[in-house]
Amino acid sequence: MSHVGVPRGAARKRRSLALLTTGVLTLPVLAGCSSGKEEATTSIVPQDVAPAARTQVADGGTVNWAIDAMPATLNAFQADADSATGRITGALLPTLFPLDAKGRPQLNPDYLESAKVVENEPRQVVLYRLNQQAVWSDGREIGAPDFVAQWRALSGKDSAFWTARNAGYERIEKIERGADDLEVKVTFAKPYADWRSLFSPLYPKQVTGSPDAFNDGARSTIKATAGPFRLRDVDKESGSVTLARNPRWWGSPAKLDSLVFKAVKPQDRAEALTEGKIDVADIDPAAAHRITQAARDAGNSGPPAHGPGSGTTPAAALRSWALAHGSDEDAAAEAQSARDEQARAAKAYATEQNDLRGYVVRKSLEPAYTQLALNGETGPLADDRVRRAVARALDRQQLVDTVLKPLGLPATPLGSHLALAGQPGYKDSSGALGGQDTKEAQALLADAGWTQEGALKKTDGAKAGSEGEKQTDKKAESDKKAEEKKAAEDKKAADEKAAEEEKNESKKDDAAGGEPAKDDGLYIVGDDNKPGEAEGAVTRVIAPAPAAAVQSVALLRQAGRLGETGTSEGAPARVTAQDRQPGGAAGAYAPVGTAAPAQAPDAARGPLGKNGKPLSLRFVLPSGPGSESLRSVGDKIAAMLDTIGIRTEITKVSDESYFRDHVASGDYDLALYSWPATAYPATDDRPIFAKPVPATDGSLLVEQNYTRVGSDHIDQLFDQAAGELDEGAATKLMKQADARIWAAAGSIPLYQRPQLVATDKKLVNVGAFGFGVPHYQDIGFKKPQAAGAPAAPRK
Numbered sequence: 001m002s003h004v005g006v007p008r009g010a011a012r013k014r015r016s017l018a019l020l021t022t023g024v025l026t027l028p029v030l031a032g033c034s035s036g037k038e039e040a041t042t043s044i045v046p047q048d049v050a051p052a053a054r055t056q057v058a059d060g061g062t063v064n065w066a067i068d069a070m071p072a073t074l075n076a077f078q079a080d081a082d083s084a085t086g087r088i089t090g091a092l093l094p095t096l097f098p099l100d101a102k103g104r105p106q107l108n109p110d111y112l113e114s115a116k117v118v119e120n121e122p123r124q125v126v127l128y129r130l131n132q133q134a135v136w137s138d139g140r141e142i143g144a145p146d147f148v149a150q151w152r153a154l155s156g157k158d159s160a161f162w163t164a165r166n167a168g169y170e171r172i173e174k175i176e177r178g179a180d181d182l183e184v185k186v187t188f189a190k191p192y193a194d195w196r197s198l199f200s201p202l203y204p205k206q207v208t209g210s211p212d213a214f215n216d217g218a219r220s221t222i223k224a225t226a227g228p229f230r231l232r233d234v235d236k237e238s239g240s241v242t243l244a245r246n247p248r249w250w251g252s253p254a255k256l257d258s259l260v261f262k263a264v265k266p267q268d269r270a271e272a273l274t275e276g277k278i279d280v281a282d283i284d285p286a287a288a289h290r291i292t293q294a295a296r297d298a299g300n301s302g303p304p305a306h307g308p309g310s311g312t313t314p315a316a317a318l319r320s321w322a323l324a325h326g327s328d329e330d331a332a333a334e335a336q337s338a339r340d341e342q343a344r345a346a347k348a349y350a351t352e353q354n355d356l357r358g359y360v361v362r363k364s365l366e367p368a369y370t371q372l373a374l375n376g377e378t379g380p381l382a383d384d385r386v387r388r389a390v391a392r393a394l395d396r397q398q399l400v401d402t403v404l405k406p407l408g409l410p411a412t413p414l415g416s417h418l419a420l421a422g423q424p425g426y427k428d429s430s431g432a433l434g435g436q437d438t439k440e441a442q443a444l445l446a447d448a449g450w451t452q453e454g455a456l457k458k459t460d461g462a463k464a465g466s467e468g469e470k471q472t473d474k475k476a477e478s479d480k481k482a483e484e485k486k487a488a489e490d491k492k493a494a495d496e497k498a499a500e501e502e503k504n505e506s507k508k509d510d511a512a513g514g515e516p517a518k519d520d521g522l523y524i525v526g527d528d529n530k531p532g533e534a535e536g537a538v539t540r541v542i543a544p545a546p547a548a549a550v551q552s553v554a555l556l557r558q559a560g561r562l563g564e565t566g567t568s569e570g571a572p573a574r575v576t577a578q579d580r581q582p583g584g585a586a587g588a589y590a591p592v593g594t595a596a597p598a599q600a601p602d603a604a605r606g607p608l609g610k611n612g613k614p615l616s617l618r619f620v621l622p623s624g625p626g627s628e629s630l631r632s633v634g635d636k637i638a639a640m641l642d643t644i645g646i647r648t649e650i651t652k653v654s655d656e657s658y659f660r661d662h663v664a665s666g667d668y669d670l671a672l673y674s675w676p677a678t679a680y681p682a683t684d685d686r687p688i689f690a691k692p693v694p695a696t697d698g699s700l701l702v703e704q705n706y707t708r709v710g711s712d713h714i715d716q717l718f719d720q721a722a723g724e725l726d727e728g729a730a731t732k733l734m735k736q737a738d739a740r741i742w743a744a745a746g747s748i749p750l751y752q753r754p755q756l757v758a759t760d761k762k763l764v765n766v767g768a769f770g771f772g773v774p775h776y777q778d779i780g781f782k783k784p785q786a787a788g789a790p791a792a793p794r795k
Helices: 028-033 083-089 144-154 211-217 266-274 285-297 314-324 329-356 384-393 396-407 438-447 465-490 496-511 546-565 628-642 655-663 712-722 727-744
Strands: 062-067 112-119 124-130 172-177 183-188 229-235 240-245 258-263 280-282 359-374 616-622 647-653 670-676 747-760
Touching (some): 144 172, 144 183, 266 280, 266 285, 266 329, 285 329, 285 396, 285 628, 314 329, 359 384, 359 628, 384 438, 384 628, 396 747, 616 628, 616 655, 628 647, 628 670, 647 655, 655 670, 712 727
Parallel strands (some): 062 280
Antiparallel strands (some): 112 124, 172 183, 240 258, 280 747, 359 670, 359 747
């Protein structure tokens, strides 16, 4: 909610919809920088759902659950399906392999007795054995006709079905009845490793059997369901979807009588909680802090030690009282009015805090990660050396600490694009790119032609004599002071020296050519003719810069070793003569034989440029409520880039246009947004990292690769993994692909997103689910602990 991202629905597709809550390498001698962390060294943050046995849960009651907005459709396979669609259909329809708390697909015994690959040659065959009690709400048995209808609707062979990309169904050759009505036999034309991702959710044939029913029939209702709840009502006027206990459900009956999903905007949820309108809601850190404070204040007889008026000192209170009771009638009236207003605000705040004491904050890590995206289509970032320089300038640990530490959540930078910590197959492959290193970032930029001298506008002649020498001395002195300022900031020394350095910063700017200060919200309209961009070009396929050809080969070669082993023990342990030239920086990411510019060890970097044009990147951030932490991370990134001479022009845009008008359209250089995690990276992550290809009209087809950075080799690894039925071999291929994605430096994973959920204190089996999915039938109000007659269920 406090981040921007792209949701992954149960439809096994990526959607171009923003979630506002928001997926190189050194030369071989530096291969030792790989972290090589395997999944055994990582742990998953547990769910926080107040687990309770069903015997401890009372029967009856209603729970009101906040969603961002009314779902545009209840058909999870359509392009405009969203998180609300997935949340609601999860309680209504079969999910054959839901994810467990570790992000692993597990067979659902409510619907399946078994499901396995029974043949590999000459074709892959999967045999499903259905639970003989499984029926739709109209009484019909779930069976092969439902599987057949869904396959035909999603196979892509009939364009009359308006469906989003749904990989896997196109690989099916046929579906037929098995030995009896309970068996469904699926034969694949091409091997498909992620077969467990299919038929979830499973719709009845009444929805998928014809284009009309599929396109329009399931947008606001579903004719038949097969979950612990059934659809009772969709009220667009009140913004609610009501589910009722399903009398035909064959599994453990739902504890609740009804479940109501209410559309409540994220910024309105704290108020809705205080008014008792909702019982479960994803919240932002500010709302979570208020709930925590309310619990801490429980039992205090006085007013809260926070909120309106809490910061008033005794002296200020005395002065206010004196003014309100003074002889100056006008001043007294004004002071008394202010005192009354503050008293009303404090009373209202105290009442709200008292109401919030009925809630508790459940927290975990959401199955999604936030990344820094670098648009490699045009401009300076089309050069992979500049992208790698940006990445090497980042202190990812500092960025992670900014978001997760204040929430008391584990703050570890994410090391993979294709799995999250704790998931099977997770490995930290960030070593394929390397950690924060200012000198190597500077060497990369110098090799790409971005220098301090290049930032100066060309004149008819160079200054000579004593005037030129004075300017040189002045600049050297300025550079030294700037480096001292950087060191002071790194140590976070809030002393007089740091203050003096801030004063000297303006002198540095003057000496460096009068660089203007960064302007938050600035966007230079029409300034698209950036260095390195072909004039008049509409788009192009990403390819390494010619000067970086030798380097790219070395980078990808090492990425291969990292993908296979996680280390680079076979590489030399030191820089060899052919890799270092006199004056060069050891380990710089530059082609063999390229020397880094000689400079004093503590020399600061001023603004860089090329041919008189400064190196400046457009950094687009969302401006809406709930995105404060994202903007804070963006500001820190801008400051880190400034230390290596890269200017950033930060543009803050509305949440509604952020993804649609900027990220998806490519109108940015840098952006922060999130991708959801998946148990099926070969299928779900393929379109995110697929190499863009040119269309006939000259535009670029990017699928969901909004960084426009990719390679044929990465595509091949994804394709191989998707058809590899040996899970170990498929995981190995995905690790190799991840190392190459890191090497391309189009996407820099930062952190797994925090998940904060407010719930009624009496509710159990609901909260921050992490990787797992809700067991809707087990959610309810906990029975009273005291002996005697049970309390009546709430509501």
